[in-house]
Amino acid sequence: MSSSSAAVGRGEKAGKPTMREALVAAAFRLFLERGYEQTTVDDIVALAGVGRRSFFRYFPSKEDVVFPDHERCLADMTAFLAAGADDEPVHRVCDAARLVLLMYTENPAFSVQRYRLTRQVPGLRAYELSVVWRYERAMAGYLRARFAGLRDGTLRADVIAAAVVAAHNNALRSWLRADGKGDAEAAVDHALEHVRAAFGSAAVPPVTEGPDDVVVIVSRRGAPLWRVVQELETALGRG
Amino acid sequence: MSSSSAAVGRGEKAGKPTMREALVAAAFRLFLERGYEQTTVDDIVALAGVGRRSFFRYFPSKEDVVFPDHERCLADMTAFLAAGADDEPVHRVCDAARLVLLMYTENPAFSVQRYRLTRQVPGLRAYELSVVWRYERAMAGYLRARFAGLRDGTLRADVIAAAVVAAHNNALRSWLRADGKGDAEAAVDHALEHVRAAFGSAAVPPVTEGPDDVVVIVSRRGAPLWRVVQELETALGRG
Structure with a gap:
């Protein structure tokens, strides 16, 4: 695969890439060619043929262009959880975790490139930790509300959210390390089933x-x- | 309590504070008086009566002075886990988590001050996330070694480490939010027992x-x- 086609993010669909997609593609092309630290926002906008203001309209910082879809995914997850007040709670957070996986599997080549970049740049690693933390808090917040009034409700909520995130990330990272080869969905299903077996009845008070x-x-x-x-x-x- | 006595860190022991302790005390006094962002390393060394080089001998950055004991605690945890090759693995990581709690309960007033500061400064929040991540990886690494050869060994290791950290932090943060009042050890024991009940036999392959x-x-x-x-x-x- 060529790096530019891999870097288009959600732009695998037919049609002209949006300006946002063009910025992501330009950024990743330069990150791969020169390295992340050696690439400036000015380099990115020059390659994309747009002005600096256009860049910052889409991305608050250079770090954000590396993770262009997390904000959308966090919003999707929050909405998905808010709509799940009647579902079995642990089942619902497992399905919420699958939304994150979907973002990665939409474009395996892009996800693998980003994974490699994130391993190499400590600042991106820290950024990723903060994103993972926000997913985990979204799930924990949902579970806390569902477990309200139960004994140890917040404890159960926090532990289950952490376990779901860890299971999801274990399977996701195995898949990324294998260059996006293999069945990520099946691996994540298996990992989440492990959590469900341990905590499936955690909503039920002793x-x-x-x-x-x-x-x-x-x-x-x-x-x-x-x-x-x-x-x-x-x-x-x-x- | 006065802020200066609370800021001494490990210096509650009798005797003259070390230069390292004096730097931590000066830093926290200024953080509380002026705010974290408004305090420079120059301000800290001026108050402590030492030179800039002394500061950077102990702390790589201003952020590090906020968490003066985590490196020692991480080293203690790593050594503790390395010495526990014969213990029941989940029991061992729960005991490892208690080492972190001990660091907080050694000086409740300092821990509560730091907790409040960390809530207010996004950069410190990110720093804390990276520290928590390192504790979690230390535990997961130990469990991965103990579960080597078991089916889903790395998955189990990662999930249990995340659950232990989440349970510990749930109890720790409740205690910090309650201004360090109440029995933190009992709260953490209760939280860890919850994890042990779910995963106590995770080392055993199905x-x-x-x-x-x-x-x-x-x-x-x-x-x-x-x-x-x-x-x-x-x-x-x-x-």
Whole structure:
């Protein structure tokens, strides 16, 4: 693939790239040719054939052009979570994490290039951490609202949000390190299922000490643990 | 409490403060009086009565003086984890997280001051995120080594490290928001127990589909779910 085609971001669609897309393409072409630190905003606008003001209309800083789609994705995630007041909460945040994956898989070559760049430039690494933090807080905020009134509601919310982000990023980064080869969706599904197995019933408050009666559960030895726990919760009246 | 006594960092011990402690004290006194952005390194060294070179011998930048003990704590954590090759892995990382808590509870007034400062200054927030990330990677690295060869070993390691950090920080930040009042150790223990209940057996690989025999578990209805799950895992041969 050529670096310029890979750098078009969302511009894989047919048609003339927008000015925003042209700026991203010019920026990545220069970052790859000269290095990130050696490229100025003036270099980028000169290559794109636009003025500095156009650049700053789309991107507050040079760092922001490296992550052109995160603001949109954060807004999408926030809206998606706000519309999910009736869903099972852990399921909903897992689906929210899949929106981030989609942003990466929309354009694998661009995502892989950016991943390599981010490994090399400490400032971009810090920027990425702050973006990941905002995704995590969006999920935690949703879960806190859903768990309001439950014992340890904010604790559960924060832990589950962190676990979902870590699982998503584990699978995403494996895929990026493999140059975008392989099935990212399947890897992320598998990783998120791991979290769901651990926390799928976290929304359910533990019962207080009740009558001393006895519950008997019968299970096949080979059954997946999460499924047995699900049965167990139902039997204990917590499902 | 006076701001200067609170700002001494580790200098609560009897005796003359070291130059490093004097720099931290001077810096926090100025940050509180003038604001972080309005305070220069020159202001700090003037108040402490030392030269600029002394400052930069201890702190690479103005940001570093806000977090004077994290490098020591990261080194302590790394050594602690390296010495724990025989412990139950999740237990070990929970104990590693308690080392961070100890750094905060050594001097509650200083920790509360810093927390407030960090809320106000975006640059310090970003610095803190990068520090938290390094703690998380230290724990994840330890768990990855312990889970080497297990199915989904790196996934489990990353998710558990993130969950431990989130649980620790949930309890720590509640304590900081309450001005350092209350029992931080008990709050963190409770939060970490939540993670241990979810992941305590994560080191154990799931059994592959085995003989179709049946396991019967009998439980009191009032028993805590995590305890029942523990029994269940033992019965299923995964404990």
